[in-house]
Amino acid sequence: MRGPAAPTSPGPWNTRSEALLETDARTAGPVPTGTDTVAAPESGHPAPPADADACTPAAPVVRSVRRGPADPVKALMHRHRELCERAVDALEIAAGLEAHGVTDRTAARFRHRDVFSLAEELYARVPHGTWTAARPVGGDPRHTGWAGWTLSALAPGAVAALTAAGLTLTEGSPRLAVGVAGVLGLALALPLAVRRGPLRAAGRPVPAARLWTLWLLAYALGGDGLLAGLLAGGPDGAWPLTPGPLLALALAVAPAAWCARLFSRHARRRLAASRSLRDFATGTRPLLLVTVAAHTAVLAGLLALTGFAPGALALGVLLLTARLLTAHGFAETASDTLAGVCAAQVLALATVLAARLPGCDLLAYPVRALADSWGPGAVTTFVCGAGALGLLAHATAALSRASAHTTT
Known part of the structure; x- marks a missing residue:
């Protein structure tokens, strides 16, 4: 005879799986009624009459009951066996369970006070050593040399400084050529700065994000001047x-990396010290806001030295927040936001050009009113500021999850 089939993974965790584990008993099938025909035994004795039930007391009906699993953690262990085998510690299992929808309330139904306690049991019960160690996301300093990525993070600043010197010493067409060369140099230096260290992308990057970033930097270089020329009838x-x-x-790329x-x-340290997902999220949100505020202060100081522009400050916050999300596994969200900001800037320029057509003067009214009140740079400030605030609100929720700080 063939033995029982080996347990297989039934798929991702969901509410139906939780309901099955909570069930204490299920009825196996229908119970025979008293009017069923009873076959004669093989011993030769006559079968009881059909109306024997009327003469004898009714026998107690025994229902076939299938009890729920005595060890529900074992079912969860089989469901997430690959996660448990890959994990280098219980924290990775806790993060993976959280990513699959297991909460502290769910862990209580497995007789554990929180997901961390449940993850510790899973880590202790599953054998390890069959998978290579996974690295934490977000550029954990224990896995990257600080000297290498610091030098690469300084490369964009060096290219920009050389470009600024060239723009100062040239005029006319050569000046424009120097600016184009500087943009191309940044196109090479920026990928070098984000491929190593804490700004590197976790998982599969989005190639279009590089294009959106280059457009935003190019607009910061000459977009306000182009818009002013278009509004004046030029350029x-x-x-x-x-x-x-x-x-x-x-x-500011180097300070952003630091x-x-x-x-x-600090998020990894808090993850190790927390005993519940809520505790970790409560401590991580202020940490994220302090990080963004510190980088904003550094960028404001640099802008005060090179020429302060509110639009550039908003752009810096937008780029930092987008890169933090990319470094922790949310590259698509960051890329979509950058694309939306780029589209808004292109639309502002396009409406001013379209207003030159007969009868289309009203198309440029919003941009013209904003520029007349606050200057051409107000368009960048408004668009990048709105994108930065929306992305920061999303990052506050996304980066306060334990699964955003470990590779699962």
């Missing part, structure tokens, strides 16, 4: 460039 020839904000943004490193490091 006539080359429009003015503003290298100061771009220089500050490039120099802020991301500190955030990842």
